[in-house]
Amino acid sequence: MFLKTVAFILLAFLVQRAWKLSLGFGTSDVGYINRPGPCRNVAPIETGSEDIAVTSNGLAFISSGMQLSDMCSSAVDARFSQFVGRIYVFDFQNSKQDAVEVSLPKELQYNFSPHGIDLLEDSETGEILLFVVNHRKIGEFVEILSYQPESRSLSMVRSVTHELFTSLNDVLAIDRNSFLVSNDAYFRSCWRILEPLLGLRWCNFIYFDGTVGQSIIENGHDFNSVALSRNGKQVYLTRPSEMKLEIYNRSKGTETLKLHQSINVGMAVDNVFSDQSTGDLWLGSHPSLALLTKHLSDIDLRAPSQVIRIQPLGPQNDPFNTYKLFSPFGDDGELVSGSSSAVHFKDKLLIGTVAHKVAYCEVQS
Amino acid sequence: MILKAIVLLIALFALQRVWQLSPGFGIHSKGYIHRPGPCRTVKPIQTGSEDITLTDNGIAFISSGLRLNLCKQLFDKKIQQFTGRIYKFNFNDPAHAAVEVALPRELEKDFNPHGVSHWKDASSDELWLFVVNHRKDNDNVEVMKYNHELNSLSLVRSVQSTMFTSVNDILAVGPKSFYASNDGYFHGCLRSLEVVVGLALGSVVFFDGVTASLVVQRQSDLNSMALSEDGTRLFLTKTFEQQINIFNISKENGNLMFDRAIDVGVSIDNIYADPVSEDLWLGAHSSMYLLSQHMTNLDAKAPSKVVRVHPLGLEADRFESYELHSPFGDDGRLISRSSSAVYYQEQMLVGSISDTLVFCDIIV
Numbered sequence: 010m011f012l013k014t015v016a017f018i019l020l021a022f023l024v025q026r027a028w029k030l031s032l033g034f035g036t037s038d039v040g041y042i043n044r045p046g047p048c049r050n051v052a053p054i055e056t057g058s059e060d061i062a063v064t065s066n067g068l069a070f071i072s073s074g075m076q077l078s079d080m081c082s083s084a085v086d087a088r089f090s091q092f093v094g095r096i097y098v099f100d101f102q103n104s105k106q107d108a109v110e111v112s113l114p115k116e117l118q119y120n121f122s123p124h125g126i127d128l129l130e131d132s133e134t135g136e137i138l139l140f141v142v143n144h145r146k147i148g149e150f151v152e153i154l155s156y157q158p159e160s161r162s163l164s165m166v167r168s169v170t171h172e173l174f175t176s177l178n179d180v181l182a183i184d185r186n187s188f189l190v191s192n193d194a195y196f197r198s199c200w201r202i203l204e205p206l207l208g209l210r211w212c213n214f215i216y217f218d219g220t221v222g223q224s225i226i227e228n229g230h231d232f233n234s235v236a237l238s239r240n241g242k243q244v245y246l247t248r249p250s251e252m253k254l255e256i257y258n259r260s261k262g263t264e265t266l267k268l269h270q271s272i273n274v275g276m277a278v279d280n281v282f283s284d285q286s287t288g289d290l291w292l293g294s295h296p297s298l299a300l301l302t303k304h305l306s307d308i309d310l311r312a313p314s315q316v317i318r319i320q321p322l323g324p325q326n327d328p329f330n331t332y333k334l335f336s337p338f339g340d341d342g343e344l345v346s347g348s349s350s351a352v353h354f355k356d357k358l359l360i361g362t363v364a365h366k367v368a369y370c371e372v373q374s
Numbered sequence: 375m376i377l378k379a380i381v382l383l384i385a386l387f388a389l390q391r392v393w394q395l396s397p398g399f400g401i402h403s404k405g406y407i408h409r410p411g412p413c414r415t416v417k418p419i420q421t422g423s424e425d426i427t428l429t430d431n432g433i434a435f436i437s438s439g440l441r442l443n444l445c446k447q448l449f450d451k452k453i454q455q456f457t458g459r460i461y462k463f464n465f466n467d468p469a470h471a472a473v474e475v476a477l478p479r480e481l482e483k484d485f486n487p488h489g490v491s492h493w494k495d496a497s498s499d500e501l502w503l504f505v506v507n508h509r510k511d512n513d514n515v516e517v518m519k520y521n522h523e524l525n526s527l528s529l530v531r532s533v534q535s536t537m538f539t540s541v542n543d544i545l546a547v548g549p550k551s552f553y554a555s556n557d558g559y560f561h562g563c564l565r566s567l568e569v570v571v572g573l574a575l576g577s578v579v580f581f582d583g584v585t586a587s588l589v590v591q592r593q594s595d596l597n598s599m600a601l602s603e604d605g606t607r608l609f610l611t612k613t614f615e616q617q618i619n620i621f622n623i624s625k626e627n628g629n630l631m632f633d634r635a636i637d638v639g640v641s642i643d644n645i646y647a648d649p650v651s652e653d654l655w656l657g658a659h660s661s662m663y664l665l666s667q668h669m670t671n672l673d674a675k676a677p678s679k680v681v682r683v684h685p686l687g688l689e690a691d692r693f694e695s696y697e698l699h700s701p702f703g704d705d706g707r708l709i710s711r712s713s714s715a716v717y718y719q720e721q722m723l724v725g726s727i728s729d730t731l732v733f734c735d736i737i738v
Contacts, residue, residue, distance in 0.1 A: 039637075039638070039698055040698075041681065041698050042697055042699040042700070043410075043699060043700045043701060043703075045408075274404065275403055275404030317406065333407060333705065334404055334405075334406050334705065335406060335408060336406030336407070336408045337408055339408075339700060341697065341698065373737060373738055374409050374410060374411050374738045
């Protein structure tokens with residue numbers, strides 16, 4: 010009798026987990042091709058462009074070559090260990106030019122597996138500071154780097170690690186020394202598969218003030234990408250497996266976050282870009298997490314891509330109170346597989362992927 | 375003990391049906407907005423444009439005002455007030471509104487149109503319109519002659535058959551002959567049971583001008599048909615299964631031989647085969663769940679989607695490989711429940727079950 014009850018509870022739990030997972034897993038999702046205008050790949054990027062940050066002048070910094078093999082190597086394509094971590098720069102105002110590799114500081118050569126990226130522009134000096142999540146062999150780091158445009162190189166300003174950094178994903182720069190950073194899992198190894206399967210909530214979202222790191226959101230799972238609203242009063246956070254974009258009200262200074270709204274985007278969303286000119290949110294998304302997983306286990310298998318734009322229609326103090334969902338770009342994986350990010354600059358779009366190429370599109374419709 | 379076994383079997387069966395239906399049901403699907411260019415509604419259509427047939431010189435005939443004879447008690451009462459009409463739209467003069475076509479007198483009081491097709495005589499330019507009409511008692515196929523000068527239709531023949539159980543679409547293959555698809559058997563509320571349980575009571579009927587014969591039997595979920603450019607293949611859509619079935623047509627007797635199935639990944643409705651590019655254009659419902667909600671309340675918007683299947687295979691087997699494009703998507707505010715899409719010279723018309731008709735210029 011007792012055994013039957015246990016078996017029944019286990020079955021009910023498994024069914025519930027399967028149902029919840031299946032909604033986000035997109036087993037029947039197809040990558041429909043649709044374009045906002047002419048699109049093409051940007052040379053020479055072929056081994057990923059996971060995240061992209063853009064300056065106010067349209068200079069885009071792209072993190073490329075994330076190795077992923079530190080994240081359960083048996084589950085991912087062996088070729089990931091051959092990927093070389095790089096930062097590329099692409100100029101929206103000179104879009105016919107290829108992306109150019111930026112040289113890394115000596116400490117990071119052979120020690121660079123970049124993930125989320127953000128930047129700060131000093132309005133007086135014009136200095137560009139890059140904040141990059143780096144999955145070093147020894148642990149999770151946020152590298153703060155200064156960009157030297159004449160030599161197209163990055164110099165190390167500061168390297169930050171912390172015991173709360175378990176499996177970093179994206180970073181949001183606050184000022185020269187402080188940032189917010191997300192953990193997308195607790196485990197960095199193969200054990201991480203247990204976390205979504207069992208619904209474990211062992212992730213946190215961290216504020217590093219320059220000296221001290223602390224959790225500002227705890228007991229979560231699957232925190233992915235983070236961005237800031239135009240007025241700095243709201244923080245956007247993506248939750249891929251729940252297909253959600255969460256909006257938090259932010260208290261500047263203390264960096265306390267309070268959940269204000271949750272938008273169900275209807276698809277596994279990856280990185281979020283907050284367009285400072287329109288207030289729109291642009292999301293690199295995965296129509297099928299199942300196909301993405303297959304693509305990561307064999308890079309030659311294509312994974313569909315999609316870009317979602319959330320247009321706010323609400324008042325200034327609550328912009329996403331009402332909104333519209335657009336999907337200006339979709340691909341079956343031939344042009345770009347596994348789109349993880351999308352940035353918009355003056356009617357042009359740059360679309361990045363986890364382990365594949367980059368697409369550049371003119372937005373005409 | 376037996377009771378427990380029966381309960382378990384029913385539960386397992388129900389679970390399996392839920393699993394099979396759920397991708398087509400799209401509970402979490404959103405209607406993302408995207409356009410191939412500037413789009414607008416076409417006046418004066420507001421009560422549906424379920425199916426569209428397009429002549430080779432860019433004249434579209436649109437069936438409007440469909441009152442689906444399924445479970446009426448569940449549907450918005452406003453649907454019962456709809457008036458059945460045929461509209462004409464000219465792609466060569468797209469700024470002009472759609473124009474109502476005068477119906478034959480016999481049909482004025484008994485017209486509930488669903489699928490439409492046409493046949494044009496290559497030499498004389500005579501045009502016949504074939505319309506599925508859910509008359510009060512039966513489903514008929516009305517074969518009508520179109521008069522260009524008067525913009526009117528005259529009834530040539532009203533075809534009835536016991537094989538017409540629940541006709542959805544029609545495909546003309548000659549001035550007198552056609553294929554008719556039965557999307558099921560039961561009318562009224564029993565149809566919901568038919569879908570839920572998955573009864574295979576649909577079929578395709580071939581009428582050669584004299585006799586009717588069943589060329590596809592014991593299928594569920596059949597919807598719309600189109601003909602390949604060379605007339606040798608028939609495309610048949612299956613909505614919940616999200617598939618297009620391709621059949622080879624026998625020249626002697628019109629029989630259909632199944633060739634292959636294409637998975638389209640979304641619940642598709644009507645199909646149009648572009649004779650120039652051989653692309654297949656489909657009206658689709660990204661969420662059958664929201665569609666059913668819209669049926670009970672027309673003010674609740676339901677998303678719309680157009681899919682274009684572009685063949686990549688060689689001449690012998692054009693759809694052996696293919697690309698899936700989606701040139702149009704809407705959250706339901708411009709058009710709810712898109713059921714059909716046709717293409718003509720970089721322009722597109724999108725029809726809906728009970729809502730507007732949309733015209734788009736294709737610039738992308």
